[in-house]
Amino acid sequence: MSQKDSTATTDLEPHWYAVYTLPRHEKSIADHLVRQGLETYLPLYASTRKWNHRIVQLDLPLFPGYVLVKIVITERARVLSHPGVIRLVGFNGIATALPDGEVERLRSVLSVWKAEPYSFFAAGKQIRVTSGPFANFEGRIIRRKGKMRLVVSLQLIQQAIVLEMDAAEAQLARPLTLVDNPGRSAAL
Structure with missing residues (x-):
């Protein structure tokens, strides 16, 4: 069997794909795909x-902007036909x-454990420490051995330290603007 033949065989097997959607369209797209007979998650x-002085319980997507669909890649046009679908990732x-198996593992874990979205801190991002002894320090994230580490630079003395910390103690830092620092001429 040639390489082209094996590729054609794998194209005929269904796989899970991530569908990138317009904001707040995930549920309608998932419903639409199910009505078309496609397996979604x-x-x-x-x-x-x-809201408006009342408390509301909502079911929100764990991965905002994404719906998972199991299709043979030749069926992608059926998925892309919904106006709220942007593209397949x-x-x-x-x-x-x-x-293979990643969506099934996710399903089995989420059937037992509760989960909620959390900010994705990528290496190199500027963050601000929000709690603990280093609260209000800013620095850049580095990752080593799976732990989040933050490099805090003290520019006045041209020194830096590395802190190991929990991601819950940090938030993405927003650039300073003229309102925050009127002595500067532009966003930093």
């Missing part, structure tokens, strides 16, 4: 919100299947 979490314009 949209993990939700319960969130309590206060991939590289260089080619849809990329999620690793």
Whole structure:
């Protein structure tokens, strides 16, 4: 069997793909795809919100902006036909299947454990420490051995330290603006 033949065989097997959606369209897209007979997975979490002096319980997407769908790649046009779908997630314009078993593992974990979204801190991002002894310090994230580490630079003395910390103690830092620092001429 040639390499081209094996590729054709794998194209005929269904795989899980991530569908990138317009904001707040995840549920309608998942419903639409199910009505088309496609298998979807949209993990939700319960969130309590206060609106107009009342408390509301909502089921929100665990991964905002994404719906997972199991299709044979030749069925992508059925998925892309919904006006709220932007594209299938991939590289260089080619849809990329999620690793085998990853969605099933996610389903089994979420059937037992509660989860909710959390800020994704990427290495190199500027963050501000929000609690603990280093509260209000700013620095850049580095990761080593799976632990979040923060480099805090003390520019006045041209020194830096590395702190190991929990991601819950930090938030993404926003750039200073003229309102924050009137002595500067532009956002830093």
